[in-house]
Amino acid sequence: MLAVASFCDWLAQTPISLLIQTVDWIIPAVQSVHIMAIAVVMSSAVLIDLRLLRLAGADQPISAVARRFLPWIWCALVVLLVSGSLLIMGEPRRDLLNPVFIAKMALLAATILMTVLFQLKLSRNMIAWDAAAGRNPVPVVFAIASIAFWVAVLACGRWIAYVAHG
Amino acid sequence: MLLPIAQWLQNTGVARYIAGSEWAFPTIETVHVLFLVMVVGSITVVDLRLLGLASAHRRISRVSGDVLPLTWFSFAMALVSGLLLLSSRAVAYLADWPFRIKMALLLMAGLNMATFHLVTYRRIGVWDEARRPPAAARLAGAFSLAFWAGIVVFGRWIGFTVQ
Numbered sequence: 001m002l003a004v005a006s007f008c009d010w011l012a013q014t015p016i017s018l019l020i021q022t023v024d025w026i027i028p029a030v031q032s033v034h035i036m037a038i039a040v041v042m043s044s045a046v047l048i049d050l051r052l053l054r055l056a057g058a059d060q061p062i063s064a065v066a067r068r069f070l071p072w073i074w075c076a077l078v079v080l081l082v083s084g085s086l087l088i089m090g091e092p093r094r095d096l097l098n099p100v101f102i103a104k105m106a107l108l109a110a111t112i113l114m115t116v117l118f119q120l121k122l123s124r125n126m127i128a129w130d131a132a133a134g135r136n137p138v139p140v141v142f143a144i145a146s147i148a149f150w151v152a153v154l155a156c157g158r159w160i161a162y163v164a165h166g
Numbered sequence: 167m168l169l170p171i172a173q174w175l176q177n178t179g180v181a182r183y184i185a186g187s188e189w190a191f192p193t194i195e196t197v198h199v200l201f202l203v204m205v206v207g208s209i210t211v212v213d214l215r216l217l218g219l220a221s222a223h224r225r226i227s228r229v230s231g232d233v234l235p236l237t238w239f240s241f242a243m244a245l246v247s248g249l250l251l252l253s254s255r256a257v258a259y260l261a262d263w264p265f266r267i268k269m270a271l272l273l274m275a276g277l278n279m280a281t282f283h284l285v286t287y288r289r290i291g292v293w294d295e296a297r298r299p300p301a302a303a304r305l306a307g308a309f310s311l312a313f314w315a316g317i318v319v320f321g322r323w324i325g326f327t328v329q
Contacts, residue, residue, distance in 0.1 A: 028319075028322055028323055028326055029319075031322050032318050032319045032322050035199075035203060035318050035322060036206065036315065036318055038203050038207075039203040039204070039206040039207035039210065039318075040207055040210065041207075042200075042203050042204060042207055043203070043204060043206075043207025043208045043210065043211060043236075044207070046204065046207075046236065047208075047211070047232070047233070047236070050232075050236070056232045056233070056235070056236070057228075057232045059228070068220075068221055151200060154196070154199065154200055154203070155196050155200070158192065158195060158196045158199050159192060159196065161192075162192045
């Protein structure tokens with residue numbers, strides 16, 4: 001904890017951090033970009049999950065829906081990494097010494113892992129999932145878990161502002 | 167003239183509860199953020215299709231059919247949560263200029279959507295499979311993206327300016 005606190009204090013003195021701290025509009029602007037990228041990630045994930053649950057796009061194979069939306073998830077995650085890093089750099093203690101932020105990162109890691117596993121499954125094949133059409137619990141469980149995890153990450157993200165940090 | 171309504175609104179039992187509770191506002195706000203990102207993200211899928219920039223191989227009517235139920239549900243949830251948030255400090259929000267701009271942009275987005283569905287969409291049979299739909303459809307998509315981006319920006323700004 002002490003090492004993290006020292007790192008935060010060092011980070012807060014760097015030129016980029018001072019710039020973000022002093023120019024009023026940077027944080028709202030970066031947060032807006034962050035939110036727009038969240039919109040892309042969440043919608044893409046949910047649309048894949050709705051297909052897995054056979055609630056939308058059931059006229060196409062799962063692989064078709066996954067191939068359309070997975071690239072958007074990865075690209076948006078890159079934007080989230082960059083914008084998120086800028087937000088951390090601007091207010092290091094607010095994030096790095098905040099239990100809610102730590103929880104968000106843990107949940108995010110788990111969610112990204114799930115997405116990677118799904119992507120790997122896609123590259124092998126999804127024919128079995130398509131053929132099973134409602135009788136296989138795995139895609140259904142995955143879809144529900146996926147939505148739950150993404151929502152949890154988002155909720156933690158919003159609550160950072162409301163929980164006291166170190 | 168909206169001021170008396172705002173004053174009445176923030177004096178209702180629900181509004182007072184939200185204003186007085188430590189957890190109610192953040193929780194409702196989280197719900198609001200969840201559903202607004204779903205609205206923005208799902209509309210972006212349709213808008214990019216209208217601009218011929220994504221899913222161009224898939225019929226516009228199919229893309230909308232897949233996505234719009236999600237959009238409408240999310241919009242309803244965002245609207246209800248938004249009204250609850252607004253009610254807790256209605257007078258302050260009404261006076262906040264990013265809030266006003268956000269409301270104006272919501273209206274513009276709604277008008278754009280109504281025009282598209284009631285007018286432009288009538289001739290969908292002709293260009294449903296087109297990779298690049300006619301100008302009216304492309305404009306609807308472009309305006310939609312612009313309005314919703316604005317709604318996100320000014321919506322975020324409210325948190326920094328409201329008294």
